[in-house]
Amino acid sequence: MIAGSHLEGPFISSGQCGAHDPELLLEPDLDLTASMLEAAGPSLASVTLAAELPGAGKLVDLLTHHGVIPSLGHTAASSSAAGEFLAQAADGLVLAGSSASAGRPRRPTVTHLFNAMPSLHHRSPGPVSASMAAARAGEAVVELIADGVHLAPETVKLVFELVGAENIALVTDSMAATGLQDGAYRLGPLAVTVREGVARVDTSGAIAGGTATLLDVVRTTVSAGVPLQQAVMSATAVPANVLGQSELLGELRAGLLADIVVVDQDLNLDKVFRRGEELTALN
Numbered sequence: 001m002i003a004g005s006h007l008e009g010p011f012i013s014s015g016q017c018g019a020h021d022p023e024l025l026l027e028p029d030l031d032l033t034a035s036m037l038e039a040a041g042p043s044l045a046s047v048t049l050a051a052e053l054p055g056a057g058k059l060v061d062l063l064t065h066h067g068v069i070p071s072l073g074h075t076a077a078s079s080s081a082a083g084e085f086l087a088q089a090a091d092g093l094v095l096a097g098s099s100a101s102a103g104r105p106r107r108p109t110v111t112h113l114f115n116a117m118p119s120l121h122h123r124s125p126g127p128v129s130a131s132m133a134a135a136r137a138g139e140a141v142v143e144l145i146a147d148g149v150h151l152a153p154e155t156v157k158l159v160f161e162l163v164g165a166e167n168i169a170l171v172t173d174s175m176a177a178t179g180l181q182d183g184a185y186r187l188g189p190l191a192v193t194v195r196e197g198v199a200r201v202d203t204s205g206a207i208a209g210g211t212a213t214l215l216d217v218v219r220t221t222v223s224a225g226v227p228l229q230q231a232v233m234s235a236t237a238v239p240a241n242v243l244g245q246s247e248l249l250g251e252l253r254a255g256l257l258a259d260i261v262v263v264d265q266d267l268n269l270d271k272v273f274r275r276g277e278e279l280t281a282l283n
Helices: 030-043 057-065 079-095 124-137 154-161 214-223 228-235 239-244
Strands: 005-008 042-048 069-074 097-101 139-143 168-170 183-187 190-195 198-201 260-263 269-274
Touching: 005 260, 030 042, 042 057, 057 069, 057 079, 069 079, 069 183, 079 124, 124 139, 124 154, 139 154, 139 228, 139 239, 154 168, 154 214, 154 269, 168 214, 168 239, 183 198, 214 228
Parallel strands: 005 042, 042 069, 139 168
Antiparallel strands: 183 190, 190 198, 260 269
């Protein structure tokens, strides 16, 4: 079951495009976005935007009006611009009546915090400081690619300690090589090579997404010193809340879909259940 799709671009910063093809990037376009919203229908869950691009504010209003989550990312925005973006997105989701569960409004997200944005600097705090402040206040959810490649373990642990697991979504940023062997792959039009589990664009050397599964990310997060319960919350309940699916999934309690991953004491995969039925290789 796919709970929703995430459109990462094309309205992102050319200077923070990462593995995105710079030739395909655009400034915010309301007409194009309206067409995409119509084509996607309810399947479109979130869109990554760079806050500093002209027209980003109007695009935030359009997205939230349709219940789509604006996600700050691939951005070179100042701390103030990033903060204003997240505040506007949070207000818009409230006005749109986008409820996650128990009447709690859905929140804007930050696409893979730290990655594809300027580093935190003491004289230029940039989007990182604004994102963490909004998350700490419960007004945004920051994504972390805690796979041991995109972020140092100390960084992962620090963010958990500063903003709280309930304001963090663990993500994979996975691409075609996820769970597979090293070798040559494609990421859209770009040639990518995976060596020792790290995917990089052949031409630029930029990290080209992740190859770890979400269980790998949870395991790496715990090894970084984050308590298991917190890591599991950020991998399950928080994303479900972001997507407005908390009454269906994300926790083990009566009335929810019995989607369950069973692991051993070392967090290695043992069994997988979907809606209460154990999956086999043939499923």
